[in-house]
Amino acid sequence: MDERYDPKTIEPRWQAAWEEKNLFKVKEEPGREKYYLLEMFPYPSGKIHMGHVRNYTIGDVVARYKRLRGFNVLHPMGWDAFGMPAENAAIANDSHPARWTYENIDNMRTQLRRMGFSYDWDREIATCRPEYYRWEQWLFLRMYEKGMVYRRESFVNWCGSCQTVLANEQVEAGSCWRCGRQVRQKKLQQWFFRITDYADDLLRYCEKLPGWPEKVITMQKNWIGKSFGAEIRFPVQGKDEVIPVFTTRQDTVFGATFMVLAPEHPLVASLSAGTDQEAAVADFVEKMALTDRSSRALENYEKEGVFVGAFCQNPMTGRSMPIYTANFALMEYGTGAVMSVPAHDQRDFDFARKYDLPVVAVVQPPGKALDGDTLQEAYAGEGLMVNSGRFDGMASTDAKEAIAEELEKNGLGKKTVSFRLRDWGISRQRYWGAPIPIVYCEDCGAVPVAEKDLPVRLPEEADLLEGGRSPLPFLESFVRTECPKCGKAARRETDTMDTFVESSWYFERYCSPRYEEGIFEKEAVDYWMPVDQYIGGVEHAILHLLYSRYYTRVLKDFGLVRFKEPFTRLLTQGMVCKETVSCPEHGFLFPEEVDMQGEGRFCGKCGRPAQVGRVEKMSKSKKNVIDPNVLLDKYGADTTRLFCLFAAPPERDLEWSEQGVEGGYRFLNRVWRLAAGIMDEIREAAPYSASADALSGDVKALYKKTHETIRKVTGDIEDRFHFNTAISAVMELVNAMYSLWTDERPQHWAQVMRFALETAVVMLSPIVPHFAEELWAALGREKSVLLADWPVWKEDALTKEQLLIVVQVNGKLRSKFTVDAGIDEPALKKMALEDERVGKFIGDKTIKKVIVVKGKLVNIVV
RNA sequence: GCCUGGGUGAUGGAAUAGGUAGACAUAAGGGACUUAAAAUCCCUUGGCGCUAAGUCGCCGUGCGGGUUCGAUUCCCGCCCCAGGCACCA
Numbered sequence: 030m031d032e033r034y035d036p037k038t039i040e041p042r043w044q045a046a047w048e049e050k051n052l053f054k055v056k057e058e059p060g061r062e063k064y065y066l067l068e069m070f071p072y073p074s075g076k077i078h079m080g081h082v083r084n085y086t087i088g089d090v091v092a093r094y095k096r097l098r099g100f101n102v103l104h105p106m107g108w109d110a111f112g113m114p115a116e117n118a119a120i121a122n123d124s125h126p127a128r129w130t131y132e133n134i135d136n137m138r139t140q141l142r143r144m145g146f147s148y149d150w151d152r153e154i155a156t157c158r159p160e161y162y163r164w165e166q167w168l169f170l171r172m173y174e175k176g177m178v179y180r181r182e183s184f185v186n187w188c189g190s191c192q193t194v195l196a197n198e199q200v201e202a203g204s205c206w207r208c209g210r211q212v213r214q215k216k217l218q219q220w221f222f223r224i225t226d227y228a229d230d231l232l233r234y235c236e237k238l239p240g241w242p243e244k245v246i247t248m249q250k251n252w253i254g255k256s257f258g259a260e261i262r263f264p265v266q267g268k269d270e271v272i273p274v275f276t277t278r279q280d281t282v283f284g285a286t287f288m289v290l291a292p293e294h295p296l297v298a299s300l301s302a303g304t305d306q307e308a309a310v311a312d313f314v315e316k317m318a319l320t321d322r323s324s325r326a327l328e329n330y331e332k333e334g335v336f337v338g339a340f341c342q343n344p345m346t347g348r349s350m351p352i353y354t355a356n357f358a359l360m361e362y363g364t365g366a367v368m369s370v371p372a373h374d375q376r377d378f379d380f381a382r383k384y385d386l387p388v389v390a391v392v393q394p395p396g397k398a399l400d401g402d403t404l405q406e407a408y409a410g411e412g413l414m415v416n417s418g419r420f421d422g423m424a425s426t427d428a429k430e431a432i433a434e435e436l437e438k439n440g441l442g443k444k445t446v447s448f449r450l451r452d453w454g455i456s457r458q459r460y461w462g463a464p465i466p467i468v469y470c471e472d473c474g475a476v477p478v479a480e481k482d483l484p485v486r487l488p489e490e491a492d493l494l495e496g497g498r499s500p501l502p503f504l505e506s507f508v509r510t511e512c513p514k515c516g517k518a519a520r521r522e523t524d525t526m527d528t529f530v531e532s533s534w535y536f537e538r539y540c541s542p543r544y545e546e547g548i549f550e551k552e553a554v555d556y557w558m559p560v561d562q563y564i565g566g567v568e569h570a571i572l573h574l575l576y577s578r579y580y581t582r583v584l585k586d587f588g589l590v591r592f593k594e595p596f597t598r599l600l601t602q603g604m605v606c607k608e609t610v611s612c613p614e615h616g617f618l619f620p621e622e623v624d625m626q627g628e629g630r631f632c633g634k635c636g637r638p639a640q641v642g643r644v645e646k647m648s649k650s651k652k653n654v655i656d657p658n659v660l661l662d663k664y665g666a667d668t669t670r671l672f673c674l675f676a677a678p679p680e681r682d683l684e685w686s687e688q689g690v691e692g693g694y695r696f697l698n699r700v701w702r703l704a705a706g707i708m709d710e711i712r713e714a715a716p717y718s719a720s721a722d723a724l725s726g727d728v729k730a731l732y733k734k735t736h737e738t739i740r741k742v743t744g745d746i747e748d749r750f751h752f753n754t755a756i757s758a759v760m761e762l763v764n765a766m767y768s769l770w771t772d773e774r775p776q777h778w779a780q781v782m783r784f785a786l787e788t789a790v791v792m793l794s795p796i797v798p799h800f801a802e803e804l805w806a807a808l809g810r811e812k813s814v815l816l817a818d819w820p821v822w823k824e825d826a827l828t829k830e831q832l833l834i835v836v837q838v839n840g841k842l843r844s845k846f847t848v849d850a851g852i853d854e855p856a857l858k859k860m861a862l863e864d865e866r867v868g869k870f871i872g873d874k875t876i877k878k879v880i881v882v883k884g885k886l887v888n889i890v891v
Numbered sequence: 892g893c894c895u896g897g898g899u900g901a902u903g904g905a906a907u908a909g910g911u912a913g914a915c916a917u918a919a920g921g922g923a924c925u926u927a928a929a930a931u932c933c934c935u936u937g938g939c940g941c942u943a944a945g946u947c948g949c950c951g952u953g954c955g956g957g958u959u960c961g962a963u964u965c966c967c968g969c970c971c972c973a974g975g976c977a978c979c980a
Binding site for chain 2: 242243244245247248250251252254256258274275276277278289332355356357358359361362363364366367368369370374375376377379447448449567570571604675676677678680681682683684686688689691692693695696698699702744745748749751753754756757758759760761764767833835837839840841842844845846866877878879880882885886888889890
């Protein structure tokens with residue numbers, strides 16, 4: 030073998046060899062146990078970043094490990110290829126979203142190949158291809174038939190000068206990010222998936238995802254947000270109208286002194302019509318329409334509202350309650366109307382004090398009398414009922430139940446639950462997405478496209494219009510069609526689907542990515558799914574994962590899959606972080622713009638001292654990024670992979686460190702030097718596999734250490750994915766081999782060294798695959814290390830003849846000694862008590878108790 | 892405000908079931924090799940104190956309590972950092 034470790038020559042060679050022998054290509058093998066390992070597929074933004082490198086390295090290690098354990102491993106990769114950045118880039122570069130996307134895919138695929146990941150590239154998919162999204166459209170039609178999709182009016186952020194919708198992150202301080210014009214809320218007809226029908230099921234199954242991180246489960250639960258309460262009906266005075274409200278505090282209904290409606294509530298306009306409040310209400314509603322949602326939801330947003338000019342009646346007290354419309358009421362939650370109980374809700378309290386509305390306390394904390402007129406803040410806790418008619422004196426928790434019953438009995442309301450989760454709006458007034466397969470006919474209305482006419486192709490010849498507007502509504506060749514029902518001239522839907530739809534089922538498509546007869550091949554999905562291990566960033570903990578869980582339920586309802594939960598185990602890896610460096614004049618600096626002089630940092634542009642800022646997530650805007658290509662050029666893929674795994678356990682944040690990378694590179698060189706140095710002597714030796722008893726001294730110790738390392742590494746990878754400690758265990762083994770690499774050649778030296786080295790190579794192979802292949806071949810192995818077996822430790826090689834015993838006095842470490850493993854408890858106790866150093870601490874005190882932990886420790890209590 | 896993590900040497904991190912705190916690595920220092928440097932190999936390195944030498948003493952896992960023979964680990968209260976949600980009635 031070569032004297033020098035040279036990743037530049039060995040890495041491309043092994044990548045080519047794997048590809049040539051199709052080593053990562055898999056198919057269903059019904060008799061063999063499968064393992065589906067999936068990493069979240071990337072958006073093809075142009076370049077792989079360190080976050081991808083880390084995510085896919087973790088996944089690749091698990092995939093390769095499971096393969097060595099004998100599993101039939103599915104490990105695919107593809108592209109989440111629709112979405113807005115392609116449109117923005119197309120405008121910026123005067124290009125086309127399709128061209129931009131496909132070029133990026135080619136570029137990123139090349140980068141991923143350079144990393145040596147074990148993907149079955151034959152299964153690659155790009156969601157922007159019609160062969161993919163046609164099945165999304167097909168499922169949309171099935172869902173439409175079943176009423177799982179519907180259309181209604183909903184608000185979007187709208188820029189009047191760009192004539193386009195804006196995503197929330199494109200609204201900057203209430204104005205369009207591109208032209209600066211004030212954004213307004215515009216009502217549009219949009220398509221929705223009825224995800225709320227599954228809210229309860231999605232919530233209930235949160236308890237049945239033991240392989241998911243606790244924090245993701247709680248995030249999902251909170252997002253679904255189930256709350257128990259009651260719907261109460263408030264009649265409007267002098268009109269034949271009723272305002273239903275949802276409340277979780279029906280026990281406080283006697284304290285409801287006014288009503289608040291969301292500005293978008295239909296009754297706001299109708300109730301104020303003809304009153305002297307009409308103009309004021311209209312102004313207020315218009316003002317709210319100009320305020321974008323995100324700033325309306327800000328914490329210290331001042332509560333404001335106007336009286337709508339009408340009153341309703343508290344069904345329990347008969348009290349006349351003024352009706353207001355206010356900014357803090359949300360149309361999307363509950364019924365869009367709030368019964369306001371200022372004494373027991375802080376928002377209502379703030380509002381009541383501002384507009385001088387009556388405050389009536391109806392729940393009193395234990396041993397305290399509340400007075401609505403002098404109250405300083407709302408009391409939201411439990412207590413005793415007062416001012417509540419026949420419920421007075423009852424505990425408020427009991428009153429909740431009793432009042433709900435009373436309301437139900439009198440037809441004034443009922444117990445109910447409400448969810449925070451809303452239906453999933455999937456319409457995007459955008460070009461670069463999957464067309465929604467609907468046609469609008471003057472006579473028949475919205476009509477689904479016939480199945481035989483799928484896919485509805487996105488016309489790639491279209492160019493974006495000024496301001497980034499979608500060209501689809503203006504593209505006659507696309508829009509003009511015939512009604513599938515009556516054949517008359519009709520117009521196509523020009524909205525496209527939210528890209529979260531594509532990513533909600535791609536993992537199922539991977540099972541049979543080229544299948545043309547249906548959304549997927551039943552046998553393939555039945556064999557591979559569900560995903561055994563899913564790995565990705567925590568930023569997708571809510572939406573992507575919730576949508577995928579929902580979509581899988583829909584597929585199950587259609588009998589297309591047999592399971593409800595797509596991902597058995599989930600790992601959310603931490604972020605990749607780095608310190609920021611900024612210059613007082615030039616702002617944030619890229620690492621290559623910083624001059625390092627010892628500890629000092631200077632701006633590469635003006636030479637002034639630069640500020641070293643906090644360690645933060647790598648991002649282009651903070652310029653604290655490292656280009657993986659630079660690492661690949663300098664150190665190679667194996668070192669890059671090793672660093673990502675060694676510097677931190679996967680779920681924690683990883684702090685970039687050039688020295689850490691150097692350290693990884695140094696370790697590989699160290700192993701290489703050892704292997705090259707002893708290769709001639711061990712090449713012909715058979716790896717030692719007989720009993721440890723036939724060995725002695727350091728050779729025996731190394732043999733045992735090797736078995737211990739196998740156990741440690743296997744446990745770390747199998748149970749916890751703690752690659753950092755697995756690697757450190759191999760480092761220890763290598764250090765042990767170094768200390769045996771002297772001029773001495775005791776008996777069995779070559780066999781044991783070979784065994785240790787070979788074991789280390791196999792265990793390192795998931796982590797640094799090219800490196801491992803090279804050493805494996807140098808050891809004379811003809812087949813790829815991918816086809817090797819994961820090493821197995823021998824229990825009898827782990828047994829120790831000598832044990833280190835720790836002696837404590839009153840819990841403090843005072844002495845240690847080694848004993849024969851066979852020693853019995855009384856003898857051990859005796860040895861501990863007779864120990865000289867222990868004696869010093871016992872002195873003439875009386876021994877109260879002696880605790881013996883077998884094989885480990887003796888604690889003497891005096 | 893609510894919910895989740897987390898806080899351990901100079902640094903990244905280890906301690907898997909309550910049992911030797913600091914594995915492994917980085918950085919630093921020393922030595923060997925070299926004309927020299929780099930690379931490499933070996934050694935030292937939590938803090939304080941004492942010593943001729945240490946299998947020496949004391950302190951030490953954010954802070955304050957508790958449980959226990961024994962707590963980085965379990966319980967209670969608090970502080971700080973990161974992430975998520977946030978007028979959800």
